Amino acid sequence: MAVETETGVLAAYYTLAAASIPTPDLPSEITKKLPRYPTMPAVRIGRLAVGLQFQGQGLGGSLPADCLRRVLTAAPGVFALLVDAKDDNAVAFYRRYGFTQLTGQPRTLFLPVASAEKLLR
Ligand SMILES: CC(C)(COP(=O)(O)OP(=O)(O)OC[C@H]1O[C@@H](n2cnc3c(N)ncnc32)[C@H](O)[C@@H]1OP(=O)(O)O)[C@@H](O)C(=O)NCCC(=O)NCCS
Numbered sequence: 001m002a003v004e005t006e007t008g009v010l011a012a013y014y015t016l017a018a019a020s021i022p023t024p025d026l027p028s029e030i031t032k033k034l035p036r037y038p039t040m041p042a043v044r045i046g047r048l049a050v051g052l053q054f055q056g057q058g059l060g061g062s063l064p065a066d067c068l069r070r071v072l073t074a075a076p077g078v079f080a081l082l083v084d085a086k087d088d089n090a091v092a093f094y095r096r097y098g099f100t101q102l103t104g105q106p107r108t109l110f111l112p113v114a115s116a117e118k119l120l121r
Contacts, residue, residue: 002059011054014063016070019044019082021110025102030112040079042110043071048083064097068116080110 002012020039023031034040045067050060064081071078083099085091085107098116099109 004054010051012050012059012063014048014067015046016067017044017046021080021082021102025105026110027100027103034079041077042080042082043067043075043078045081045083060093061097064094064099064111065120068111068113068120071113072117078113080112081116082108082110084108
């Protein structure tokens with residue numbers, strides 16, 4: 001949660017949960033470099049949102065990187081962040097930050113943590 005310091009008002013939040021991605025749903029240019037496991041470990045971002053009065057100020061755009069930092073420090077062996085976008089606007093939002101749609105699942109997007117970590121640095 002992000003809370004406005006002065007007022008204590010909740011400004012933004014998200015949840016993280018352990019998840020997995022069926023390996024055949026990943027693009028072949030990625031799977032050819034992966035071990036032949038049936039699924040790859042992931043962390044699912046859920047319920048990511050910014051309060052109406054706090055939108056448009058850069059807070060939402062900082063949340064994907066915050067998720068990534070939290071996953072990199074807390075969960076070893078995670079291949080990717082995963083998110084179920086609620087609509088096409090949310091798909092566009094996540095694509096800005098490097099997320100890619102899974103094969104045949106246009107509203108489910110993933111971000112490999114190894115490549116994202118390089119961008120973070
Ligand atoms: C999507 C959401 C989190 C963005 O939060 P925000 O604090 O307004 O976002 P920011 O001000 O940090 O904007 C970051 C960038 O994303 C863009 N953006 C904002 N909302 C967007 C949307 N719905 N679709 C596509 N791009 C969006 C902004 O134009 C901005 O681009 P810029 O950096 O080029 O200026 C917020 O609108 C929200 O909570 N929406 C309702 C819930 C939702 O859709 N969650 C998505 C998960 S399913």
